Every structure is written in C-alpha cells, then in structure tokens.
Amino acid sequence: MSDSLVELTDQGLYCPAGGFHIDPWKDVDRAVITHAHGDHARRGSRSYLAAEAGRGLLEARLGDVRLETRPYGEAVDINGVRVSFHPAGHVLGSAQVRIEYRGEVWVVSGDYKLADDPTCLPFEPVRCDTFITESTFALPIYRWERSGDIFHQINAWWRANRDAGRASIIFAYSLGKSQRILAGVDASIGPIITHAAVENLNRAYRATGVKLPETALVSETAKGKAFAGALVIAPPSAEGSAWQKRFEPASTAVASGWMQVRGARRRRSADRGFVLSDHADWPGLLEAVSLTGASRVLATHGSAGVLARWLREHGLDAGVIATRFGDEDDVAGGEAS
Amino acid sequence: MREFADLYAELDSTTKTGAKVAAMERYFASATPADAIWAVYFLSGRKPKQAAPSRRLRQWVRELADLPEWLFDECYHSVGDLAETIALLLPTSEQLSEMSLTDWVEQRLLPLRAMPEEEQKAAVLTAWRELDARRRFVWNKLITGEFRVGVSQLLVVRALANVAKLDPGLVTHRLMGEWSPTPAFYQSLVSAETGDGAASQPYPFFLAHPLEGEPPELGSAEDWQVEWKWDGIRSQVIRRRGQSFVWSRGEELVTDRYPELKSLADALPDGTVLDGEILPWKDGQVLPFQELQRRIGRKTVGKKLLQEVPVVLMAYDLIEIDGVDQRDRPLSERRDKLEQVARAIDHPELILSPRVQADSWESLANLRQTSRERQVEGMMLKRRSSPYRVGRIRGDWWKWKIEPYAVDAVLINAQAGHGRRSGLFTDYTFGVWDGEILVPIAKAYSGLTDEEIREVDAFVRRNTLEKFGPVRTVTPMLVFELGFEGIQASSRHKSGVAVRFPRMLRWRKDKQPRDADTLERVKALMRVGGES
Ligand SMILES: [Zn+2]
Ligand SMILES: [Zn+2]
Numbered sequence: 036m037s038d039s040l041v042e043l044t045d046q047g048l049y050c051p052a053g054g055f056h057i058d059p060w061k062d063v064d065r066a067v068i069t070h071a072h073g074d075h076a077r078r079g080s081r082s083y084l085a086a087e088a089g090r091g092l093l094e095a096r097l098g099d100v101r102l103e104t105r106p107y108g109e110a111v112d113i114n115g116v117r118v119s120f121h122p123a124g125h126v127l128g129s130a131q132v133r134i135e136y137r138g139e140v141w142v143v144s145g146d147y148k149l150a151d152d153p154t155c156l157p158f159e160p161v162r163c164d165t166f167i168t169e170s171t172f173a174l175p176i177y178r179w180e181r182s183g184d185i186f187h188q189i190n191a192w193w194r195a196n197r198d199a200g201r202a203s204i205i206f207a208y209s210l211g212k213s214q215r216i217l218a219g220v221d222a223s224i225g226p227i228i229t230h231a232a233v234e235n236l237n238r239a240y241r242a243t244g245v246k247l248p249e250t251a252l253v254s255e256t257a258k259g260k261a262f263a264g265a266l267v268i269a270p271p272s273a274e275g276s277a278w279q280k281r282f283e284p285a286s287t288a289v290a291s292g293w294m295q296v297r298g299a300r301r302r303r304s305a306d307r308g309f310v311l312s313d314h315a316d317w318p319g320l321l322e323a324v325s326l327t328g329a330s331r332v333l334a335t336h337g338s339a340g341v342l343a344r345w346l347r348e349h350g351l352d353a354g355v356i357a358t359r360f361g362d363e364d365d366v367a368g369g370e371a372s
Numbered sequence: 373m374r375e376f377a378d379l380y381a382e383l384d385s386t387t388k389t390g391a392k393v394a395a396m397e398r399y400f401a402s403a404t405p406a407d408a409i410w411a412v413y414f415l416s417g418r419k420p421k422q423a424a425p426s427r428r429l430r431q432w433v434r435e436l437a438d439l440p441e442w443l444f445d446e447c448y449h450s451v452g453d454l455a456e457t458i459a460l461l462l463p464t465s466e467q468l469s470e471m472s473l474t475d476w477v478e479q480r481l482l483p484l485r486a487m488p489e490e491e492q493k494a495a496v497l498t499a500w501r502e503l504d505a506r507r508r509f510v511w512n513k514l515i516t517g518e519f520r521v522g523v524s525q526l527l528v529v530r531a532l533a534n535v536a537k538l539d540p541g542l543v544t545h546r547l548m549g550e551w552s553p554t555p556a557f558y559q560s561l562v563s564a565e566t567g568d569g570a571a572s573q574p575y576p577f578f579l580a581h582p583l584e585g586e587p588p589e590l591g592s593a594e595d596w597q598v599e600w601k602w603d604g605i606r607s608q609v610i611r612r613r614g615q616s617f618v619w620s621r622g623e624e625l626v627t628d629r630y631p632e633l634k635s636l637a638d639a640l641p642d643g644t645v646l647d648g649e650i651l652p653w654k655d656g657q658v659l660p661f662q663e664l665q666r667r668i669g670r671k672t673v674g675k676k677l678l679q680e681v682p683v684v685l686m687a688y689d690l691i692e693i694d695g696v697d698q699r700d701r702p703l704s705e706r707r708d709k710l711e712q713v714a715r716a717i718d719h720p721e722l723i724l725s726p727r728v729q730a731d732s733w734e735s736l737a738n739l740r741q742t743s744r745e746r747q748v749e750g751m752m753l754k755r756r757s758s759p760y761r762v763g764r765i766r767g768d769w770w771k772w773k774i775e776p777y778a779v780d781a782v783l784i785n786a787q788a789g790h791g792r793r794s795g796l797f798t799d800y801t802f803g804v805w806d807g808e809i810l811v812p813i814a815k816a817y818s819g820l821t822d823e824e825i826r827e828v829d830a831f832v833r834r835n836t837l838e839k840f841g842p843v844r845t846v847t848p849m850l851v852f853e854l855g856f857e858g859i860q861a862s863s864r865h866k867s868g869v870a871v872r873f874p875r876m877l878r879w880r881k882d883k884q885p886r887d888a889d890t891l892e893r894v895k896a897l898m899r900v901g902g903e904s
Contacts, residue, residue: 175437175447175460176457297451298795298796302796341443
C-alpha cells in the first residue's frame with residue numbers, strides 16, 4: 036500500500052485509496068476524466084466519471100460508454116475518498132480533479148489555461164497540498180498576448196484576404212480551439228465554413244448552451260460556389276491535403292501556442308501562425324501554482340523538468356511525473372496544443 | 373525600422389518567390405533612398421560585424437528578465453536562435469521608437485562596436501526598450517551579426533529592377549564588387565543612365581547548371597565546347613585604367629593574396645577581363661583542393677607557402693577586351709580572342725582551359741571516366757554559340773559531373789538544427805564499421821526531405837542512448853547512403869579519413885546496420901580516387 040494519494044502506474048495516474056484512475060491510457064475499471072481530448076479520454080474503460088459540462092463532448096468522443104457526470108464543485112464519495120471537479124478553463128467541460136482523503140488534498144490539473152475563453156468557465160484555483168500540473172509550455176519564452184489582440188490579428192488577416200478575393204483557412208484543433216476561434220472572431224466579416232470534424236463538436240458545444248456564430252459545412256456549400264472571403268476552420272490533419280485545394284485562392288494559418296517560435300512556424304507550410312493556445316503560458320503556470328498554495332508540485336507533459344527545477348529553486352518540493360499526456364515528440368503542434 | 377521589420381516578417385513568413393519579390397517591391401517603392409540601400413545591403417547578405425559579444429547580450433537579457441543561466445540555456449536550446457530567444461524573453465516594451473532604418477543603423481548600430489562595455493550596455497538596453505518583439509528580433513539579428521533572410525540576391529535584384537524598370541542583368545552588374553550603402557549609390561543603382569562603373573567592377577558570373585538527362589539530348593557534339601570541370605575558386609582577373617584586380621567567386625577582392633595572379637593581370641592589355649579558376653598548380657599538374665585551402669583566407673602569403681602551393685588562373689572565358697563588354701558575343705568568338713590574349717602575353721600563370729577533343733558523345737563519356745585520375749570533377753559542356761549570361765541558367769552551360777563517392781553509413785548521433793530547423797534533430801553523424809565498432813566518418817545535414825527529417829527526428833527522440841549537451845547518441849539502426857566529393861587521409865579524424873562535402877543521397881530503409889560499409893572499403897575508395 037502506497038502512502039501517496041495519487042501514484043503513477045502502467046495504466047496511468049491512480050488513486051489507491053479510492054481505487055480509481057485519472058485519465059488512464061489503458062483500460063481500467065473506473066476512470067475519472069479531466070476533459071475530452073484524445074490523450075486524456077480514451078475508450079475501453081468499464082466506467083467513467085467526469086464534469087457535467089463535458090458530457091456532450093465526451094459522448095461525441097467516446098460513444099456509448101457508462102458515463103456518470105457531476106456539476107462542478109459537487110463532491111462524490113468513492114470508497115471514502117472525496118472527488119470533485121473544478122473548472123480548468125482549457126476547453127468546454129474541462130476540469131481539475133480535487134481528491135481529498137483523511138484531511139489531505141491533491142489536485143490533478145489536467146490541461147488548463149488562465150487566458151479568457153468565452154466557450155468555457157474560467158480556471159478556478161483550488162487550494163491543495165499537492166498539485167499535479169501540466170507544463171506543456173513551461174519555458175519563459177512562452178508568454179501569450181491578450182486573446183483580444185490575437186483575435187484582432189486574425190480578423191485583420193481574414194479581412195485582408197476577403198478584400199483580396201481569397202479564402203482564409205485556419206487550422207486548429209477540432210475540439211476547443213476551433214470553437215474558441217468561432218466565438219472570438221468578428222463574424223460580420225464574412226461567411227464561416229467548417230470541416231466536418233469541427234462541426235461535429237460544434238453541435239455538442241451548441242447543445243451545451245455555448246453561443247457560436249452560424250457556420251456551414253463544406254459539403255453544404257453549393258458546388259462551384261466561390262469560397263473567396265470565407266473563413267474556413269479545419270483540423271491540422273487537413274493541412275496540405277487535397278481537401279484544402281477546393282478553397283484556392285486561399286491564405287492559410289495555424290493557431291497554436293507553438294507558433295510563438297519562428298522555427299516551429301516555418302516548419303508548418305502555412306502563411307501565418309497565430310499564437311493562440313488553450314494551455315497556460317509560463318506566467319500562467321507560475322500563477323496557478325502559487326494560487327493553489329500547494330507545498331508539493333508534480334509537473335507533467337512538455338517542459339516538466341524545467342518547471343520542477345524552477346519551483347525547487349523557489350522553495351517548493353517539486354518533481355516530474357512522467358504521464359503520457361500530450362506527445363512530446365510532436366513539438367510542432369500536437370493535436371492538444 | 374518598422375517597415376523594415378515588417379518586410380522581414382513578410383519575407384520570413386512565405387516561401388512563395390512571387391510574394392517575396394512583391395513585398396520587396398512595395399518596400400523599395402516607398403522607402404527613402406537611404407533606407408532602401410541599407411535594406412539592399414542587408415537583404416543581399418551583407419552584414420556588419422557583430423556589434424556586441426553574444427556573451428554580454430545573454431548576460432543583459434538574463435538581468436532584465438531575471439533568469440538563471442540554466443533557464444536561459446533551456447530557452448535557447450528550445451528556440452535554437454539567440455536573437456529570437458532574447459526577443460522572446462525581454463519584458464514588453466512601453467514606448468516605441470519611430471526612427472528610420474538608416475538612423476537605427478547609422479546612429480545606434482554602427483557605433484556600438486567601439487563602445488566600452490558599460491556604454492554599450494546602456495545603448496543596447498535603451499534600444500530594446502524602444503522596440504516591440506518583431507523589431508527587437510531584427511535588431512538582435514543585426515547586432516549579433518547573424519542577419520539572414522530567405523531571399524537570394526537574385527530576388528532582391530528582381531524587385532529593384534521591377535521598381536526601377538531596368539534590366540535585372542544591369543542591376544546585378546551594378547551590385548557587384550564593393551560599394552557603400554549610401555543614398556548616392558542607391559540613386560546610381562536604380563538610375564536609367566549607364567555611366568562608367570568603377571575600374572575594379574567585376575561582371576556577374578555565368579554559372580553552369582547540372583546536366584539533366586543524357587548529353588545526346590543536347591544535339592550534335594560539334595556544337596559544344598567541352599572542358600574539364602576544375603575544382604578551385606572561380607575568379608575574375610581585371611586590368612583596367614592601369615590597375616589590376618583579382619576577384620574571388622564570393623565577390624571578394626583578393627588581389628593581394630595571389631601575387632602570381634596580380635603579376636598576370638599586370639601583363640594583360642588595358643581593358644581586359646578574364647573569367648577562370650584559381651588552381652593550386654605545380655609541375656604542370658593540379659594539386660588537391662585541400663592545398664589551396666592553405667592559401668584561402670591568408671591575407672599575406674610567405675615565401676615558403678608560395679613555393680609549396682603556387683597558383684595559376686585556368687582561363688575559361690574572356691568577358692571584356694579593349695574596354696568593351698563581350699558578353700553578347702558567341703562563346704566561339706570569345707574563345708578565339710582569349711587564345712589570342714594568352715598567346716600575346718605568354719604568361720606562365722595563365723593557362724588556357726584545355727578543350728576536350730572527341731568526335732562523339734560516346735567517346736566523351738569514356739573520357740569522362742578518367743576524371744578522377746585527372747583530379748577534375750567531370751566535364752563542362754558549353755554551347756559554342758552561347759552568350760555570357762548572368763547567373764545559373766539552364767540551356768547553354770552544363771556541368772556533367774562524375775558520380776560522387778557513395779557509402780552506406782549508420783546514424784550514430786544527432787543534434788538539433790538552427791534557424792528554420794530549430795528544435796528538430798537535423799544534424800547527423802554517421803559511422804562505418806571498423807570491426808565491431810562504428811567509427812564516425814562524416815557529419816551531414818542536407819539531402820533529406822522535410823518529411824524524412826521529421827521521421828528521423830521522431831526516431832532520435834525515441835532512441836536516444838545518451839545526451840551530451842545538445843548532442844544525442846542514438847541506437848544504431850538507420851542506414852543512409854552518403855555521397856561526397858572527395859576523400860583524403862587525415863590524422864585529425866578518428867577514422868583516419870576526411871571526406872569533402874558529405875550529404876545524404878538517400879535513406880536506405882531496405883538496409884540493416886550490419887549491411888553498412890566498412891572503414892576498409894572507404895579507404896579503398898580513397899586509393900581508387902587517385903591520391904598520388
Ligand atoms: Zn487537452
Ligand atoms: Zn493534454
């Protein structure tokens with residue numbers, strides 16, 4: 036029996052006292068899920084527990100599974116362990132998992148950001164003893180501009196393309212980033228067209244009550260109709276594909292935190308890179324850590340070693356926990372970027 | 373400065389030639405001559421010397437951003453570019469300067485170098501405060517002497533020529549040689565009048581294109597002048613207004629480094645320009661290129677070196693005679709005149725590039741097989757009716773090179789690249805078998821497609837054995853066919869051999885590490901290669 040409230044096993048993060056896993060990457064009996072991204076929510080487990088706000092997305096992603104949900108802040112008792120979900124500000128329904136047992140509190144952050152996002156509730160700091168935090172962008176070179184400024188850039192690019200008779204194709208992760216863009220752009224500039232992968236998730240967002248501007252599917256757009264002036268939102272997998280050809284002439288862009296670095300920008304063949312991330316930047320990570328009041332921090336995903344060392348040098352007990360969230364190999368902009 | 377930084381960002385964000393040229397045209401059309409000529413200066417690859425040592429810049433940015441050294445290093449490793457790392461780490465600036473590019477360069481950049489450290493620090497910090505991220509990046513590139521942007525001089529010339537409505541060849545010619553970035557020079561660069569250039573001004577070289585397909589497709593062999601392809605430094609030797617000039621391919625004036633060629637130029641009739649190759653030459657034979665390297669870069673040469681590595685001009689062409697540009701005359705005519713000049717001056721350091729005589733492509737192909745023994749890289753095919761064109765153009769001049777040396781080698785370590793390839797493992801070291809050990813034989817970083825690079829990058833991350841700073845040793849699993857232009861014995865290399873211009877010819881996914889070549893075979897290639 037381990038004395039850690041949460042430990043790392045072959046299946047993923049595990050709470051031995053409660054007998055449940057958090058975002059497991061293998062099949063388990065009981066999976067507590069932070070959010071619907073593929074590296075966190077996987078099919079195959081016996082039962083799932085998640086935040087109520089994420090139900091629609093999880094159903095869209097996992098299909099017909101045994102899924103139980105709870106509103107944010109409401110505790111569930113699992114074998115004497117109190118488990119509750121708290122907004123992580125990452126995507127719709129994303130949650131930090133608070134775990135309390137015999138007076139000790141751990142929080143597993145999942146992915147989170149502090150920047151504003153009209154498509155989900157903002158990050159809520161939760162006091163805890165141990166904080167397992169993501170650290171995707173844990174380098175001081177990652178400091179995000181205000182979302183408003185980024186949308187200003189996106190709108191200006193779209194408008195300029197419209198005026199030049201071009202379509203504007205923006206590649207963004209289909210879950211979360213796409214809807215944040217939809218909600219953030221100035222929809223009066225022109226029509227908005229979406230890839231089917233994006234539209235699937237738009238439905239779940241709209242059903243949950245998130246306001247998104249009107250969109251049309253590519254397939255619904257009449258054949259031979261010019262796409263000039265339209266904003267097209269598509270997943271990164273569509274980049275460079277034959278699918279993209281029909282919109283020509285078009286300008287392309289990628290929306291991702293990785294676009295902060297010129298080398299990453301240049302490796303993508305897109306014309307523009309907008310630095311728009313659903314993860315916390317360096318100041319955001321430090322602020323989140325400090326708001327939890329945690330004395331112990333375990334970093335995971337991305338530059339975990341850097342964050343841990345920085346926190347140690349600033350008096351915290353900090354280490355790295357090697358989960359399989361994200362894919363460090365895919366530095367040029369993984370799906371969950 | 374803002375317009376220039378915007379131009380830089382535009383050039384940087386597109387790979388489309390047309391878009392690049394259009395962006396430069398917009399810039400030149402609206403810039404003052406003073407700004408425009410500085411832009412030409414930087415865009416065409418000229419750059420001031422490093423104005424402040426990198427070590428200091430790192431120190432200052434760490435102070436401003438309050439970062440320990442290890443964290444700065446982590447950032448630098450991740451970004452792969454010092455100027456960019458600094459730009460990303462500096463605190464956001466408040467008051468932006470609207471000073472022109474010229475003022476930034478002449479008042480802020482150029483004086484930096486001579487300043488004492490404290491004054492230099494104050495000046496750099498002030499500059500950082502007055503620039504936003506985009507401009508800081510360009511400024512940092514300028515002060516670190518690393519300014520580079522993905523445009524060739526050819527594109528800069530095209531944009532200038534379009535704006536000035538001039539022939540690109542004329543603009544190229546005017547940009548050759550040494551010039552100062554002054555408004556007056558810009559005026560003369562885009563001027564419609566053709567005045568006398570400087571006595572020293574060389575012509576743009578006509579460069580051969582690698583042969584595509586088979587020579588018989590070029591028509592009758594009789595229409596072609598065939599020469600050996602020599603491996604030296606392409607050069608122009610100029611005699612005008614009683615002065616002599618020797619230019620190297622890199623547009624560098626090297627008259628003083630090659631007294632032999634100065635003497636040759638002195639003997640030329642006034643108003644003559646020769647195109648040829650500087651070759652190390654002794655007892656009627658060319659020496660290995662490595663010998664010439666002993667003279668490259670030496671500003672002054674001692675007697676001993678002059679005796680050990682004498683040079684000659686292997687003359688290819690005659691571009692000007694009696695002060696008249698000959699470039700639109702056919703090659704056959706220029707060759708006749710070149711032969712006349714050579715006969716008239718009969719100078720020991722002037723050697724006419726021999727014409728390879730053969731009655732058919734077939735016999736030429738056979739002769740080409742003797743290239744390695746002759747220490748040449750193959751043949752040059754020049755259409756006898758061709759004018760002397762500007763740049764590398766298909767059609768009239770072809771280089772018909774012999775196949776490079778090729779060996780199969782195993783990837784043994786990798787290092788992250790810089791610039792466009794930052795963050796990706798792109799610089800590789802390869803080994804060949806020496807018994808049970810793989811000894812490093814070459815480093816190479818070119819020859820793979822972007823897709824393959826990403827694949828190798830992922831492999832390196834998953835198969836790292838050890839990390840030494842930025843270098844990762846990997847499990848020896850991947851085999852590549854490497855090509856190179858030459859092999860030489862070397863005591864400085866563990867393998868005992870040094871290769872020239874190594875590159876990856878292809879990824880041999882069909883081969884196992886065991887199938888890679890042995891050091892013995894590589895050494896055998898060296899002997900076949902005609903090392904005398
Ligand atoms: Zn996520
Ligand atoms: Zn994730």
